[in-house]
Amino acid sequence: MELTKEEFSLFSLKSKIQLIEKDGDFIARRVCEDLYLISLYSIYGFFIETIYDISHFKTLSITPIINLEIAELYDFNYNMEDAANLQLHYYQS
Amino acid sequence: MSKETFIKTLTQISEHATEQGIIYLNTDDDTLSGNTISVDHKQIINFGSCSYLGLEFDERVKSGAINAIQAYGTQFSCSRAYISARYYKELEDKLELIFGAPTISTPTTTLGHMSAIPVLVSPADAVILDHQVHSSVQTAVSVAKAQRTHVELMRHNRMDLLEERILALKDKHEKVWYMADGIYSMFGDAAPLVEIRNLLDKYPHFHFYVDDAHGMSVFGKNGRGYVLSKIEMHERMIVATSFAKGFGTGGGALVFPNRKLANTVMDCGGTLRASGPMQPAALGAAIASADIHLSNDITIFQDQLQENIRYANLALKKLGLPNLAHPFSPIFFIAVSLPKIAYRILNGLKNDGFFLNLGIFPAVPIKNTGIRFTITRLHTFEQIDAMINCLKKHFDQTLIAENLTTNEILKWFKTKPLDFNASSTETNQPKEQQNLNVQLEDSILAIDKKDWNRFFAEKGSFDWANMRMYEEAFNDNEKEHENWKFKYLIIRDNNKSIVLATFFTVFISKDDMLAPKEISSEIEALRVKNPTYMTSKTLSLGSPITEGEHLYLDQNSSYKQKALSLLIKTINTIQEQENITTTILRDFQNNDKVMDSFFVDNGFFKLEMPESAKIKNTVWVDKDHFYQNLSKKKKGHFRRNINKHIDKYSVNIVDNPTEEELKHFYELYKNVKNKSLELNTFRLPYKLFRKIVTNPNWEIIALSLKGEYCTSNVEKTVAVGFCNKSTLTYSFVFVGLDYNYNFEHGCYRQLLFQVIKRAGILSCKNIDLGFTSLMEKRHFGAKPYQACAYMQVNDNFKMESLEVMTLDTKKNDNGINKRGVFSI
Numbered sequence: 001m002e003l004t005k006e007e008f009s010l011f012s013l014k015s016k017i018q019l020i021e022k023d024g025d026f027i028a029r030r031v032c033e034d035l036y037l038i039s040l041y042s043i044y045g046f047f048i049e050t051i052y053d054i055s056h057f058k059t060l061s062i063t064p065i066i067n068l069e070i071a072e073l074y075d076f077n078y079n080m081e082d083a084a085n086l087q088l089h090y091y092q093s
Numbered sequence: 094m095s096k097e098t099f100i101k102t103l104t105q106i107s108e109h110a111t112e113q114g115i116i117y118l119n120t121d122d123d124t125l126s127g128n129t130i131s132v133d134h135k136q137i138i139n140f141g142s143c144s145y146l147g148l149e150f151d152e153r154v155k156s157g158a159i160n161a162i163q164a165y166g167t168q169f170s171c172s173r174a175y176i177s178a179r180y181y182k183e184l185e186d187k188l189e190l191i192f193g194a195p196t197i198s199t200p201t202t203t204l205g206h207m208s209a210i211p212v213l214v215s216p217a218d219a220v221i222l223d224h225q226v227h228s229s230v231q232t233a234v235s236v237a238k239a240q241r242t243h244v245e246l247m248r249h250n251r252m253d254l255l256e257e258r259i260l261a262l263k264d265k266h267e268k269v270w271y272m273a274d275g276i277y278s279m280f281g282d283a284a285p286l287v288e289i290r291n292l293l294d295k296y297p298h299f300h301f302y303v304d305d306a307h308g309m310s311v312f313g314k315n316g317r318g319y320v321l322s323k324i325e326m327h328e329r330m331i332v333a334t335s336f337a338k339g340f341g342t343g344g345g346a347l348v349f350p351n352r353k354l355a356n357t358v359m360d361c362g363g364t365l366r367a368s369g370p371m372q373p374a375a376l377g378a379a380i381a382s383a384d385i386h387l388s389n390d391i392t393i394f395q396d397q398l399q400e401n402i403r404y405a406n407l408a409l410k411k412l413g414l415p416n417l418a419h420p421f422s423p424i425f426f427i428a429v430s431l432p433k434i435a436y437r438i439l440n441g442l443k444n445d446g447f448f449l450n451l452g453i454f455p456a457v458p459i460k461n462t463g464i465r466f467t468i469t470r471l472h473t474f475e476q477i478d479a480m481i482n483c484l485k486k487h488f489d490q491t492l493i494a495e496n497l498t499t500n501e502i503l504k505w506f507k508t509k510p511l512d513f514n515a516s517s518t519e520t521n522q523p524k525e526q527q528n529l530n531v532q533l534e535d536s537i538l539a540i541d542k543k544d545w546n547r548f549f550a551e552k553g554s555f556d557w558a559n560m561r562m563y564e565e566a567f568n569d570n571e572k573e574h575e576n577w578k579f580k581y582l583i584i585r586d587n588n589k590s591i592v593l594a595t596f597f598t599v600f601i602s603k604d605d606m607l608a609p610k611e612i613s614s615e616i617e618a619l620r621v622k623n624p625t626y627m628t629s630k631t632l633s634l635g636s637p638i639t640e641g642e643h644l645y646l647d648q649n650s651s652y653k654q655k656a657l658s659l660l661i662k663t664i665n666t667i668q669e670q671e672n673i674t675t676t677i678l679r680d681f682q683n684n685d686k687v688m689d690s691f692f693v694d695n696g697f698f699k700l701e702m703p704e705s706a707k708i709k710n711t712v713w714v715d716k717d718h719f720y721q722n723l724s725k726k727k728k729g730h731f732r733r734n735i736n737k738h739i740d741k742y743s744v745n746i747v748d749n750p751t752e753e754e755l756k757h758f759y760e761l762y763k764n765v766k767n768k769s770l771e772l773n774t775f776r777l778p779y780k781l782f783r784k785i786v787t788n789p790n791w792e793i794i795a796l797s798l799k800g801e802y803c804t805s806n807v808e809k810t811v812a813v814g815f816c817n818k819s820t821l822t823y824s825f826v827f828v829g830l831d832y833n834y835n836f837e838h839g840c841y842r843q844l845l846f847q848v849i850k851r852a853g854i855l856s857c858k859n860i861d862l863g864f865t866s867l868m869e870k871r872h873f874g875a876k877p878y879q880a881c882a883y884m885q886v887n888d889n890f891k892m893e894s895l896e897v898m899t900l901d902t903k904k905n906d907n908g909i910n911k912r913g914v915f916s917i
Binding site: 001002003011012014015019022 | 396397400403404408411473474475478481482
């Protein structure tokens with residue numbers, strides 16, 4: 001099932017993680033102030049950002065992106081192997 | 094529907110669903126740990142569990158049960174009136190914290206109802222049952238009815254009617270109880286609790302008893318249930334609930350507004366005092382579950398479940414599946430209309446790895462069958478997605494195969510899902526029935542006379558001329574129930590050969606037609622003020638006044654099956670056009686398994702018609718010859734009851750009666766009609782009898798009692814038979830009697846003999862003597878013939894109202910009916 005941005009936003013953080021696991025595609029990741037890992041995903045034809053608190057091993061938010069220029073902030077040459085490991089860690093937490 | 098027919102119908106549906114592998118399944122897993130079960134050695138995902146929070150697999154709950162068994166063994170076998178296992182007190186203390194009110198735990202919710210209702214409700218009270226209240230509440234109320242409590246059945250959630258009835262009953266009864274469910278088990282809808290609360294505040298006589306089994310744990314602070322999440326406990330409200338669903342343990346509870354009332358039910362509730370208690374395993378598990386309910390975990394679990402419910406609702410909406418359930422509840426109901434459609438979809442789902450439930454009669458009307466499934470906290474989005482996609486696949490495939498559309502299905506439910514637009518999702522376009530031509534007419538004038546008579550002239554009193562006569566007689570009458578519509582269906586193949594022919598009648602019938610005469614007698618009293626009370630718009634194959642094979646079907650045609658499908662389509666069309674509630678397809682052979690299966694698959698249930706009496710292949714020579722051919726016993730009857738009186742009568746075949754004579758004959762008919770509450774139908778209009786006397790296929794046999802036997806000393810017609818004649822068959826259709834002379838001079842028996850004699854004189858080999866008085870007719874050599882009918886009721890309410898009334902037929906010492914059960 002494909003959800004719209006509005007429908008996706010109705011779900012809790014935990015459910016959004018489940019939806020990303022199920023239907024999302026990882027695109028890129030960036031680190032913000034060495035504290036937050038921010039990941040970009042594509043899901044149901046729109047993009048979302050997840051903000052992960054590195055020190056507390058906790059996902060803080062998952063929100064659809066409205067302004068696509070935000071993609072310029074990402075380094076698309078980021079080591080994908082590291083990203084995959086981090087992603088695993090992020091789900092397990 | 095009689096109790097016997099009800100049981101037969103349920104058995105028939107159950108057998109059919111069992112054969113299809115839909116119900117009475119067994120798991121074959123050695124262990125269970127989640128929502129996957131194994132049936133017939135195949136892993137399937139369980140979408141039929143009412144354990145909405147999945148607490149049965151919570152280690153704390155499992156340990157609670159195990160520890161209690163280790164401590165107390167498998168049972169503590171003593172009535173609670175004597176001594177309870179210590180776990181009871183611990184559990185009930187915790188339950189009081191959950192519900193915020195005094196609580197008694199019970200071995201099951203049903204036993205809770207059986208304890209509480211007979212204690213709470215007195216003979217001076219009135220009980221109003223919501224039509225869809227759980228059957229366990231209705232069962233408990235039957236105990237109250239036995240003590241002569243007034244009981245009414247009310248249409249589902251009709252708060253306008255509820256207030257009306259409170260006002261009507263409050264001065265005659267000490268308390269007026271309304272009994273309902275918090276969350277209803279089929280459509281997952283809820284009782285309108287705020288309105289009920291307002292009525293509790295407004296009327297001091299009004300009391301509310303609610304079963305919140307499906308709301309328990311899923312809703313409210315500490316999982317106290319749907320009811321107490323919406324309204325606070327009221328001083329005149331009792332909540333019964335279950336631990337066998339969201340709570341995850343088994344058992345139930347009764348929540349009271351005060352300790353005194355709780356103690357009264359504990360002291361006086363038979364099944365609480367005298368039946369076995371909850372056993373240690375259930376008590377231990379319930380205590381652990383109660384602890385979870387009193388922790389923050391319950392909120393997390395409730396939220397997780399609601400997320401799954403939200404996801405399932407979105408998926409159903411996006412795929413255009415007609416979900417009729419309410420969006421907040423974990424119960425879902427996909428409208429499919431006919432049992433055969435549900436069987437096919439459910440089997441497809443089972444083969445693809447999903448177990449769902451069937452929502453079928455009597456929980457819903459037969460043509461409101463649905464796929465019922467539940468969502469629990471344990472389901473994943475992947476599982477929900479996969480199941481709903483699979484459901485969509487089988488739903489579409491089945492509708493294409495059955496030549497149906499979603500919109501056609503929804504017409505039977507008289508409702509639509511919220512924001513539903515079937516046309517945008519309609520992938521199931523019906524195929525045309527090829528090679529057949531359907532002719533549906535409103536008058537016999539449009540039907541070829543030869544064609545019609547070829548099939549029906551010898552089948553009963555419905556040849557072409559008779560049909561025309563009925564059309565004229567049941568038209569343009571003052572009373573609504575005396576105006577019938579006739580529909581004629583002819584289905585031809587490409588060669589213009591007739592494959593199927595029949596006719597239908599649309600008329601208003603009495604719902605109590607087959608009810609006990611005591612019930613009909615009371616309903617008739619109410620009809621004096623309200624003539625349409627307990628009546629329904631009915632569609633009948635054939636008509637209420639004709640008997641015989643009304644359906645011609647070419648058994649050798651290769652289009653036979655297609656023609657039958659078109660017959661069903663035509664019935665559906667007429668039902669919709671005429672707003673039909675009850676459909677009856679009558680006079681079928683009673684042992685035709687193929688027809689049984691066909692009609693049951695199409696949402697009909699089978700019922701046996703009253704036996705009718707027939708004499709076949711008779712040869713008349715004279716009275717003596719007739720007498721000699723009777724058995725010894727029947728000869729005795731003939732001598733005592735026929736021959737003894739035969740000379741008292743003059744017998745006339747009246748072809749052309751005067752208006753005065755006909756009016757007298759009609760009065761005699763009315764005498765019989767007024768006494769025939771066993772088969773309670775509307776009286777036929779005088780106009781019909783005026784038509785009969787001008788129809789050469791009919792004649793009247795009038796028996797006049799000679800003057801010396803009459804009180805007035807003047808010869809008088811005391812019995813009259815209206816008979817239809819064809820080449821081979823003589824039918825005794827209507828009877829009229831003067832009961833003042835029947836006992837002493839045996840005029841009914843004499844009339845029967847004269848009918849047989851007349852048939853013989855006309856060389857008719859077959860004599861149809863009709864329904865009722867079978868014993869009398871057997872004395873003349875008639876044999877009983879049992880036909881069957883297939884019935885469909887689109888609204889269970891009236892049928893169940895009659896059932897409630899029938900169950901409550903009690904008489905007091907004076908033989909006066911003391912029931913107080915009416916439907917509203």
